[in-house]
Amino acid sequence: MIGPRQGASTARGSGPQSGADRPDPSKVEVLLIRHASAGHRNGSSPDDTTRRLDAKGRASAQRIAEAFGEHGVLSISSSPIIRCVETVEALAASTGHDIRIVAMFGENSPPDGSWAALEDVVGQLLDDSTISHGGPRRAVICSHGDIIPDLLRLASLRGTRFKGRSGNAKASVWRLTGWDGATFATADYTAPDDVTADQF
Numbered sequence: 001m002i003g004p005r006q007g008a009s010t011a012r013g014s015g016p017q018s019g020a021d022r023p024d025p026s027k028v029e030v031l032l033i034r035h036a037s038a039g040h041r042n043g044s045s046p047d048d049t050t051r052r053l054d055a056k057g058r059a060s061a062q063r064i065a066e067a068f069g070e071h072g073v074l075s076i077s078s079s080p081i082i083r084c085v086e087t088v089e090a091l092a093a094s095t096g097h098d099i100r101i102v103a104m105f106g107e108n109s110p111p112d113g114s115w116a117a118l119e120d121v122v123g124q125l126l127d128d129s130t131i132s133h134g135g136p137r138r139a140v141i142c143s144h145g146d147i148i149p150d151l152l153r154l155a156s157l158r159g160t161r162f163k164g165r166s167g168n169a170k171a172s173v174w175r176l177t178g179w180d181g182a183t184f185a186t187a188d189y190t191a192p193d194d195v196t197a198d199q200f
Contacts, residue, residue, distance in 0.1 A: 028122055029138045030177040031068065031200075032148050034068075036060035036171040036192075038083035049107075053086045060171035060192055061087050067195050068140065069094035074128075075139040077121055079105040084142040087171070091140065105143040111150040113145075118151060122179055148174065158183030165189055175200070 001097065007031050009090070036057035053061060068091055077100045078084045085099060092099050103109070118141065124141035127136040143151075145168055156162065160183050171192040178185025190199050 024054070025122075025126055025179045025181060026185070027136050028125055028177075029136045030118065030121065030176040030179075030184070031073075031138060031140045032151060032169075032174040032176065033064060033087060033140060033142045033171050034085040034115055034145055034148055034168060035079070035087045035142055036173050038086075049081050052084055053083055057171070059085070060092050060195075062086070063192075063195055064171065064173075065090035065094045067197050067200060068138070071138065071197065071200050072136060072142055073097065073138045075121060076100065076142075077102045077105060077117075077139065079107070079140040079144060079147070080191070081106055081144070084144070088140060088142045102141075105141060105147060107144045107146060109147060111154060114147050114151055115154045134140075145170075152187060155183050155187060161186050162185045163188045165191075167191055171195065 036053050037060065038051040038053050038057050041051075064087065073091065073095050074097070076088050076095070076097050078088055080101050080103060084105070085101070088099055102117050102121075104113040120140060121139045125139055149168060152160075152162075155176065163186055167189050169192050173190045173195055174187055175190070176184040176187050
């Protein structure tokens, strides 16, 4: 399911909340997912952006849906590139959420633009008065091997603490937790084969 909006978009619901009605921002979690396997890059082909998930990638997408489908995902955003969209389609189907297409999560986007788009995702979670979910407010963002390191670098410069191992494998997940209005408190990495409901 793909929503009609392009780029950073406004939150659904009845508008911003304020004061005591606004949720605790420290309960926001963002799951940064690198798209799953989609064959081999051909940088000389103008059709490289149309590569679809291969069999390994489809299995990874199903694993992601099984891991997060029951874990309070409230928002799903993706790069416009089809291999990213396909990575979160099964998750969207299991949660009933549309996929928000965000241009700034696409390849070669400027880091500041990608960070602003991430902040927009967080703001929507906090401002959406239709959400009654009491646990962590989780958003999924599916992007690329160049954008995710950019976002992590900017988070680090703002003071995010990185826990455990690092990586950038296809279908891997970075979990960013504890939003404070400017950055996240912590970031931790989960390799593709370890993406299970028990890990989150």
